Amino acid sequence: MEREQIEEIIEKYKRKSSQERRYGPDKCYFFEQVADFIEDNIYEYIDNSYETEDEILFNVKEVFQEVDDFYDDEELRNNLF
Numbered sequence: 028m029e030r031e032q033i034e035e036i037i038e039k040y041k042r043k044s045s046q047e048r049r050y051g052p053d054k055c056y057f058f059e060q061v062a063d064f065i066e067d068n069i070y071e072y073i074d075n076s077y078e079t080e081d082e083i084l085f086n087v088k089e090v091f092q093e094v095d096d097f098y099d100d101e102e103l104r105n106n107l108f
Contacts, residue, residue: 028079033072036080037062061087 040062044055064087065072077083 028072028077028083030069030073033065033069033083036083037066037069040065060091064090 040058043050044059044062047055050058061084065083072083072086077086
């Protein structure tokens, strides 16, 4: 994906993170973390030829699941996307 496309994904998740009424505080926090993670690792996504938003989100979800206790609620963790 091009840098501009990845930046659009970051902005999308930043917007979603501010919609607490719609998503609730846990999902909003998660969306903020997703946006920050992608932003911090943007060159990895450009350099490794990710082609879709789904591929990037799959990678982010895998990374977050590797982190112990990122979310204690397994059902919430598995249904955030």
